[in-house]
Amino acid sequence: MSEETKNPITEKIENTKGGHFYKEIMKDFRIKESLHGCLNCGTCVANCPAAAFYDYSPREVCQMMIEGDEETIEEYMKGKIWNCAQCYSCKYRCPKENSAADIVMAMREIAVREGLAAEALAGYTRIAKLVLTRGNQLAPDMLSPDAFPDWGPRMIELSSKKMEMREELFEGFPGMNVVDRAWAAEDYTIYEMQKIWEESGALEKVGTVFPFLVDIVQEDMEDKAEEMDAKIEEKKAKLEASKKK
Amino acid sequence: MKTVLVIGGGVTGLKTASELAEMGYNVSLVEKEDYLGGQVVRHKYYKLAPDLRLAGDVIDPVIKAVESNSNIKVHKHSHVVSVSGSAPEFKAKIKNSKGETEETFGAIVVATGFDHFDPTVKQEYGYGRFKDVVTNSEVEEMLNPNGPTKGELKRPSDGKVPKKIAIFQCVGSRDRQVGNPYCCRVGCVVSTKQAIEIKEKYPDSEVYVYYMDMRMFGRGWEELYGKAMEEYEVIFTRGRGAEVTLKNQQLSLRAEETIMDRPIQHSVDMIILAAGMAAGDGTIEAAKVLGIKQNDYGFLAPKDDFLSPNESSKSGIYIAGADKGPMDIENCIVEGAAVAAKVAGKLKN
Structure with missing residues (x-):
């Protein structure tokens, strides 16, 4: 018997699970390795940092x-799946070797594609703007305790003192002790990125x-591309010239 | 008259040997340890479920029946190192510290049993890292008046009697992560029994059992489960123990209360891991020496699970007891008697 016919989940697609989103998710190549029935043991939830908060x-x-159930799935794709931190603790602890994290990853991609996100x-x-323009996910000043219920007391303390700490660390911290990125990437790196x-096609996906x-980022990108292309041409010409010599 | 080789001096092997000897057959019983009784004796099992009778009341007569029967030659501290020939004439080399002897046998019965699953590999439970995380077989030893703590349940870290005790079910069982997707078939009832024993001895203690399903299929097991809840107020929480950490010198466990749909943290004084059954070293060794088939988990595979449950993949070699898969003592004794009848019938022809 082949692996495909042995898996009861694959079989159920045609038989009883008729919904569009359900079918789309089950088509994903990750699902077969991520769901082998469920003991309802709760190991995943107990280990899940997202479930805790x-x-x-x-x-x-x-x-x-x-x-x-199609309705439940749709509701999830619009909401709860975005709370997963993608840490994969569920996968490495599940006694059935299921991976809710992988299922969520597939669901997120489909949710974006289908306009549910x-x-x-x-x-x-x-x-998203910071990722697209600077290659950083977060800037330190975007972090506040309100947005992170999982912070412990130490993190909250550090966060409340960050301005004073910066002042102490660097005399004359640029821009009134405010930072707009976690680290600086070079222009060329951003251009490549x-x-x-x-x-x-990632940009197109983000656009949905x-x-x-x-739209805004694209304009910015076009300007930057022109600038970078000119610089590259300049470098090439210099290289050619040095070769001729 | 032909002689039968029985490998393994646990419950099953002892029962097989004494049954065959009573029918007039000669038996050579080979045991790798220097005592008889297998895991029951090794881990000083104290009381047996569901009747809470002393394990000694069961194992002692079985051992005595073997030791007192002149048809049985007991080889302690011995191994079967090689077997040649085929049914109905096998030549087996038995080795001990004094040397090697070769004997001829008409049939071989493998009753090499199981080993308690070693929970060290389930690192998230901290066994071996946190002193007060113990296994259920260690608890048996503690509860036994002849054991290391003289019958007292004591925390290994400070020798104090724990007040809050959590029991984790299915450790090394029903778990693909460790390669054992099967059920250990005894963990549920043994933990229930231990919970009752603890509550009986220390009525002020709190015992929590973290489980997925309580599989109470044996004689009197379900009734024992009811008794644990009703008379002893053992608390059964439906959620698998997921993780153990040490917080301010106290054990802290995480689980999900799956019926309430909420993740929980629980501080306790001691955690007992209901470690399941794995194929024993002796079983793996016997399979190699005899060239008989094992299943995916190392246990011995019967020729046909339904129709010839005690025959191995090789003619003339028989298997019985917990070397075939997880099995309780009651059923091991049945298996021992069954395989003896099968062998006797075969040798008679």
């Missing part, structure tokens, strides 16, 4: 995909969630 349960994700991700516009966003943002 947010409305999210990896066990529910597995159960939901086993049941295949915009509302859940609206709060992430600044993060943005080329990858474009060529790989943050259309206005992508």
